[in-house]
Structures are given as structure tokens and as C-alpha cells.
Amino acid sequence: MLELAVLGLLKEHDLHGYELRKRLGDLLGTGAAVSFGSLYPALSKLEAAGAIRVVTPPGNAGGHSATMAGRVPGRKRKVYGITTAGSALFQQLLTERRSAPLDERSFSLRLAFASYLSPELRLGLLERRRTLLAERLAELAATTGKPRGNRYVQLLAERERDSLSRDLSWLDRLITDERAMGRLAVHN
Amino acid sequence: MLELAVLGLLKEHDLHGYELRKRLGDLLGTGAAVSFGSLYPALSKLEAAGAIRVVTPPGNAGGHSATMAGRVPGRKRKVYGITTAGSALFQQLLTERRSAPLDERSFSLRLAFASYLSPELRLGLLERRRTLLAERLAELAATTGKPRGNRYVQLLAERERDSLSRDLSWLDRLITDERAMGRLAVHN
DNA sequence: GTTGGACATATCGGCTCGATACATCGAGTG
DNA sequence: CACTCGATGTATCGAGCCGATATGTCCAAC
Numbered sequence: 001m002l003e004l005a006v007l008g009l010l011k012e013h014d015l016h017g018y019e020l021r022k023r024l025g026d027l028l029g030t031g032a033a034v035s036f037g038s039l040y041p042a043l044s045k046l047e048a049a050g051a052i053r054v055v056t057p058p059g060n061a062g063g064h065s066a067t068m069a070g071r072v073p074g075r076k077r078k079v080y081g082i083t084t085a086g087s088a089l090f091q092q093l094l095t096e097r098r099s100a101p102l103d104e105r106s107f108s109l110r111l112a113f114a115s116y117l118s119p120e121l122r123l124g125l126l127e128r129r130r131t132l133l134a135e136r137l138a139e140l141a142a143t144t145g146k147p148r149g150n151r152y153v154q155l156l157a158e159r160e161r162d163s164l165s166r167d168l169s170w171l172d173r174l175i176t177d178e179r180a181m182g183r184l185a186v187h188n
Numbered sequence: 189m190l191e192l193a194v195l196g197l198l199k200e201h202d203l204h205g206y207e208l209r210k211r212l213g214d215l216l217g218t219g220a221a222v223s224f225g226s227l228y229p230a231l232s233k234l235e236a237a238g239a240i241r242v243v244t245p246p247g248n249a250g251g252h253s254a255t256m257a258g259r260v261p262g263r264k265r266k267v268y269g270i271t272t273a274g275s276a277l278f279q280q281l282l283t284e285r286r287s288a289p290l291d292e293r294s295f296s297l298r299l300a301f302a303s304y305l306s307p308e309l310r311l312g313l314l315e316r317r318r319t320l321l322a323e324r325l326a327e328l329a330a331t332t333g334k335p336r337g338n339r340y341v342q343l344l345a346e347r348e349r350d351s352l353s354r355d356l357s358w359l360d361r362l363i364t365d366e367r368a369m370g371r372l373a374v375h376n
Numbered sequence: 377g378t379t380g381g382a383c384a385t386a387t388c389g390g391c392t393c394g395a396t397a398c399a400t401c402g403a404g405t406g
Numbered sequence: 407c408a409c410t411c412g413a414t415g416t417a418t419c420g421a422g423c424c425g426a427t428a429t430g431t432c433c434a435a436c
């Protein structure tokens with residue numbers, strides 16, 4: 001999850017951890033922002049694996065033009081860049097369909113990077129997510145007949161139902177678009 | 189999170205782990221079902237803390253009417269029941285407003301048990317969740333002006349915006365209802 | 377009678393979160 | 407000018423949760 005996100009963002013720009021977090025925040029919505037307690041270990045791990053490397057080592061940074069010698073000017077940020085191995089890892093993580101979790105967060109992340117996928121894989125991603133949500137909705141509809149516990153549980157279930165059907169329509173729209181674009185591409 | 193859920197469900201019925209998981213599943217939606225890897229350790233912990241206890245010990249269970257003696261009939265389920273201390277813990281976990289996480293799951297869980305809250309605390313719960321979502325929406329609106337990355341990121345952001353405003357309306361409706369019920373109760 | 381699937385409990389490694397600590401920097405305030 | 411405060415920035419730790427996996431029981435269907 002996090003590794004995919006980091007690699008994907010570094011594919012576009014070199015970034016340091018703090019900034020990475022912010023970008024991730026408005027990529028997936030503030031609610032899904034990742035914590036530093038996950039981010040920094042993940043960065044260390046990716047660096048150890050050779051997927052990313054420190055581009056601006058501490059002691060070499062900053063826009064300080066005329067600060068004098070021994071002071072070690074902008075000693076703070078660790079700016080990371082992606083390596084060739086990192087790009088390969090990114091593609092691998094993004095592509096592998098098996099066991100790919102399709103929860104809200106993973107799905108959103110993958111969709112955000114969907115431009116790096118082939119049209120077929122992109123469509124597959126959308127369809128698998130659609131299947132998952134459809135199953136949930138069916139399951140929910142099955143239990144809806146029975147009397148639910150209290151008022152609040154009932155409200156929760158209704159909201160869930162609405163939310164699911166809205167997401168399904170949204171996905172259907174996306175899928176239709178994808179198919180249309182696919183046909184268009186073929187005709188060119 | 190999980191502890192609150194377990195205690196809340198056991199307040200209504202004695203249950204064993206597997207069944208607990210199912211109930212939790214259709215209480216919060218199948219997507220939010222808890223894993224056994226969290227559930228069983230949580231049960232052990234709660235039992236050790238004296239909040240729950242095994243009601244039907246293994247070796248004593250089952251509807252087997254005429255199975256003979258030494259066979260140890262329904263030796264499988266471990267049915268748990270809540271203790272007095274457990275009820276107290278439940279109230280405490282449900283009530284403590286400070287540091288209560290308001291993410292989707294926690295909120296839904298608390299709302300599902302909202303009947304155990306005083307009208308004031310119930311209203312507070314809804315309002316704090318509302319505030320959170322409103323902040324997110326504002327933040328999102330702020331970044332919406334700027335050009336987003338690719339097409340998919342943009343779609344994701346739009347979806348998020350719609351979803352947030354829907355949830356806000358939903359919450360507003362609930363809040364209004366709560367206030368109305370409060371006034372009604374006062375008039376009786 | 378045996379094979380397959382639902383039921384049921386349990387553990388383990390790995391990921392993520394929230395809290396916490398610490399250090400730097402720029403902007404404002406007295 | 408010294409001071410403080412809040413944003414920036416990196417890092418670690420404990421606890422909680424998930425997914426995979428192992429193991430065993432019960433029942434029905436073939």
C-alpha cells in the first residue's frame with residue numbers, strides 16, 4: 001500500500017518525507033493521509049531495498065546562497081528519488097492482480113495511478129471493485145428484510161445501502177467511459 | 189474499537205467468537221468485518237481483564253439430547269457473556285469523548301450503540317463527526333481550484349466531494365431528528 | 377465411507393496508527 | 407533585540423488490526 005504510493009509519487013517528482021505525506025493527503029483525501037509512523041519506516045525499507053535513494057543528502061540542501069562554509073546550512077530535508085529498480089517495483093506492485101486488496105484505500109490508490117496501467121488492466125481494476133461492491137449490496141439487501149436491532153443500526157444500514165449504490169453507478173460510468181475510450185483508440 | 193464492539197454485542201446476547209464476527213459484520217457492513225486475528229486475542233484480553241467470561245465451557249455445550257456419557261458432546265464453541273465489570277467498561281469506552289477517533293469505523297460503531305448514550309452525548313457524537321467532515325470538504329474545495337494531476341485523480345476528488353456532502357446532509361438530518369426528539373421529551 | 381464445505385478456535389508476521397520526542401526555521405510580539 | 411510560537415522536518419515505540427495459515431469438528435451429499 002504505502003510503498004506503492006511512495007513510488008508512484010516519486011515517479012513524478014523527487015520529494016522528502018513530509019512533502020510526500022502532504023501529496024498523499026490530497027491525492028486520496030485528507031482522511032486517508034498516512035501517518036509518519038508508517039511513512040518513515042517505509043522509506044527506510046525502500047531505500048534499503050534499492051528502490052529509492054537520497055538525492056539531496058543532509059548537509060547539501062537548501063536555497064541558502066551565501067551562508068558561509070562550516071555551518072552546514074540546510075541540514076534537514078532528506079529528498080528521495082526513485083531508482084530504475086524502484087520503477088520496476090512500482091509496476092509490479094501496481095500490476096499484480098492476485099491478492100490485490102480492493103478496500104477503499106487500495107482501490108483509490110490504484111485508480112490514482114491508473115494512467116500507468118494498460119487499458120485492459122485498468123478496466124479489470126474497475127470491474128473487480130464493482131463486483132465487490134455489488135456483492136456487498138446484495139448481501140445487505142438480503143438482511144434488510146429482517147427487523148434490525150435499534151433505530152441507529154437501521155439508519156446505518158440505509159446509509160450504507162445508498163452509499164453502495166451510488167458508488168456502483170459511479171463505477172459503471174467509469175467503466176463505460178473506459179470502454180468507449182478503448183473503442184475510440186481502436187478506430188484510430 | 190474491537191473491545192467496544194464485543195462488549196456491546198455481548199450486552200444483548202451471549203455469543204461465541206465466530207458468531208460475534210458475523211453479527212459485527214452485518215452491524216457495520218460486510219466490508220468492516222473484523223478479522224479473527226484481531227478478534228480472538230481481544231476476547232482473551234477481555235476475559236483476562238474480567239470484562240467477559242466463558243458461559244458455556246468447552247465440554248458442556250450443545251443441543252445433543254441423547255448422546256451418551258463419556259463422549260464430550262459439543263466440545264467446540266466457547267460462548268462468552270459480559271460481566272458487571274464489562275458493562276462498566278463498555279459505558280466508559282463508549283462515553284469517553286476525548287481522543288475518541290472519529291474515522292468511519294469508530295463512528296459507525298459508536299452510532300450503532302448510540303441508544304446507550306444520553307441524548308447530549310449522542311448529539312455530541314453526531315456533531316463532532318459533522319465538524320470533521322465539514323473540515324475535510326472545505327479543505328477539498330480549497331485545493332479543487334488548482335489543476336489536479338491526471339484524469340483519475342480528478343475523478344477521485346469529485347467522488348470524494350460528492351460523498352462528503354451526502355454524508356453531511358445525512359448527518360444534518362440525524363442531528364435535526366435528535367434535537368426534535370429532545371424537545372419532544374422535554375414537553376412530556 | 378469418504379470427501380468436501382461450513383463451523384470454530386487459535387497463532388504469527390507485518391503493516392499502520394497515534395503518541396511522543398527532538399531539532400530547525402520564520403514570523404510576529406513585547 | 408530576545409522570546410515565543412507554530413509550521414516544518416525526521417525519527418522511534420507500543421499497541422492494534424489484518425491476512426495467511428494451521429488445526430480440528432460436524433454434517434451432508436455422493
